[in-house]
Amino acid sequence: MNVKKFFELAKERGITASQLVINRSKCSSIETFNHAIENYSIADNQSAVASGLFEGRYGSVRTDRIDQKTIPWLVDGIIKAAKANESGSGTDFFPGSPKYRKKNIYNKSIDSIALDDVLKNLYQLEEGARAKEPRITDFNASFEKVSSSSEFYNSHGLKLVNKKSSYYYVVALYARNGEELRNSDQFDFGIDPSKMNLAKMIDEAIKDVRSQFGGVPCESGKYPTVIKNDVFASLIDYVVSAASSEQVQKKSSFLAGKLGTKVGSSKLTVSERPLEKTPFFSYFDVEGVARYNKNIIKNGRLETYLYNRDTAKKDGVESTGNAEFSGGKIGIGYGTIFVKPSKKGFEEMIAPIKKGVYITSIQGLGTGMNSINGDFSCQASGFMIRDGKTCEPLTLITLSGSLLKMMEDIKDIDSNAVLGLDGISSPDVYVRSMSIGGK
């Protein structure tokens, strides 16, 4: 797209300030199922989000069709959206941050990965897994490589580009023990293929699926509860969302009024690190503000809300570089999230627990979470803990609680931190008491 023409036409039509973000991505993937190619796909897509000020009001529009008709369509869309905007949000555009921490996240070697080689890998993984665990009935594996770029332009002349690439391996294996079918999904992803460890991914999947056989519900009640790293990551995601200044300002966050106060155990530190070299890296937000690493919760104390320029202005503070497109307006988003691990091992952490529950998987959090008050209830599975050791598997139980109470009741955290596909890295966490529903 001719960027210069967009700004010229926008100005000509009375749009006093404007911005254009163009995203491009190329993706190839291959999927196998039971030693045969299940699917192969390629995608070459682009999209543009244009925004501007018309008669002092903000409007924005998005398209993934970019051709000669796109520029007038975008300009008309901005005007239409701005006319309907009564909120007063987005009153100007950003001239630029003093410093940007750009990093090279684009890895040519990912582009050159040949899918034929990947296919051999996937087949070898399957053969290895089936040899180790004969009860595997079905084996689904996939690989995807993505290269993408995000270009930011505005009428102040600010131009920023973020180019990156990443790879993803995902396996799902299904195993049957008599009538009981269980499955496990595991992944390996990153920006540096030399660091991938596919054997570990398969071993984890086999270990996980084996451990689920024979699961039953436990008695309903309150138990000391250990939450596995990726499960705690899903829960902490809602805590970080609640730190959105927009939700706080609109009385829709359980963290409202808690800035500078204790919201959790002193063991809990949660930070946003958009500048870490991960597939989620980004050094500028959608307003062009430089992103930076920061603590959100430090030793249990809420250090900051997450701001875009508009919400920052309302609170009399600076943007924290957390602007993200949200429908037609600028909302709040965040990059990679880290929950700080300790140096303690998992076994050491659970050793003092006489009788407790270890939650290794949850389902239904999307609908089971009330993101406004932080109360949740969802399906779960895991293991009983007896005399400091994990014992019999549990399935079809529920985990219920309140995020604030859960954070307050954190008794310990281990060293076993893993970065998940959702961009959140968390260790395993031991919570004093949580409600488990079962028999």
Place this chain on the structure above:
Amino acid sequence: MISRSLLIAALNEALSTGGDYAEIFYEDTDSESLLLDNGKSEPPALSKTSGVGIRILKGLGSVYGTTSDFSKKSLLSLAADLAKSFEGERTIKVETISKARVGKVNRVPDPVIEAPLEEKLAYLRKGYEAAKEYDERLVRIMASLSSTKSVRNVVSASGPNAIESDNVECRVRLSISCVASDGKSTETGRMGPGLACGWKECQAKNDPAEIARKAAKKAITMLSAKECPSGRYPVIIANGWGGVLFHESCGHPLEASATSRNLSIFSNCIGKQIASPIVSAFDDGTIGGAFGSSNVDDEGVGTHKNQLIKDGICVGYLVDRLNGRRLNMEPNGTSRRQSYRYAPTSRMSNTYIAAGKDDPQDIVKDTKLGIYVADFGGGSVDPSTGEFNFSACEAYIVRDGKIAEPVKGCTLIGRGDEVLMNIDRVGNDLDLGQGYCGAASGSIPVCVGQPTIRLKEITVGGRGGKLE
């Protein structure tokens, strides 16, 4: 949007290495979402989704590629790249394209997206005002109206004459969310009716004030709710959106994408009893104006009313073209996708348990102690194990045949095959609810439905201890 000669050239390029079926899906979808947040109009979300998806099948092999570039060079290059993944000689040369007869399930003379913004904002404002007047403990009221107009074309070839189906689908969804706070607790209530209809019909069928009052009532009711007990209890599920339980726990495992690979609890179950004999169920993409209806599916097959369960016996699956090959079954108009960015696969449209004979009031009257779920937030299922979960956003205790105090934080969990066998009462008050279903081919509009039903016993999760 794409010339016939280019479509034929791209199909032939796709079929050059022996593919036995090629399909080009191209769309141009305009979306608009208006939001009144506490009475003020936020900038509307306007977007265009426009692109092409090419799929080739060869036996059970499938390849799929997408591009948002409609140029000749781009389409031919995409088709050629995809064809490279097969080895073989051409068996089909496409020469002509014929138009398919497309049903008229959804007739929309006046798409909501094309109606004046001022009218739509005034419509939303009625909802906001009604909620605002309902109770002063409502601290945030959001009223939104999302509408789409999607021009979707599918050209498919399994012989020299390709078939093209041209289709236009228009949908609208009104959503009202209320946040209530009494200083101690904060609760929410939401209503979100959706239709495949035009602006006049939308206004006639969905009164924003009435819908807003229902959402407000839910939020206010939940302020006084106690924590839900946990354990195994009889559960009555209200009609309409309560059908999401059937959708998740049984509908997904009946999709051919799961059954064809033996990854469903209902694989190889045709002709077998999978539900209580009082249960019959359908997936019907032909209900005029319903949110999940379509004139034609995303493989170009006309939509159908498919019976899935008859008197407890499994009589059908939702079958798309690829998984139909695996099952040796014909596709039945249930292949859907969010957009060109997704390959199509078997999905639900309007899925419901058919009406039974019981008076819903009798079902409550005949229940001594249990839970009444008036509304669900949603849920999910693992089709391979059948294990599902649902979160109730409005629930009550049933005591001595009466609906008693409200409870919050209520989750139902179980297995799809068990829950179907556990239905012991089916009411005569069938109704549909609307929502979006997310799965392999993206997020698509659907209806779920059922009459009031009772489950003999199911695991309920909550923080309120034992039910007494």
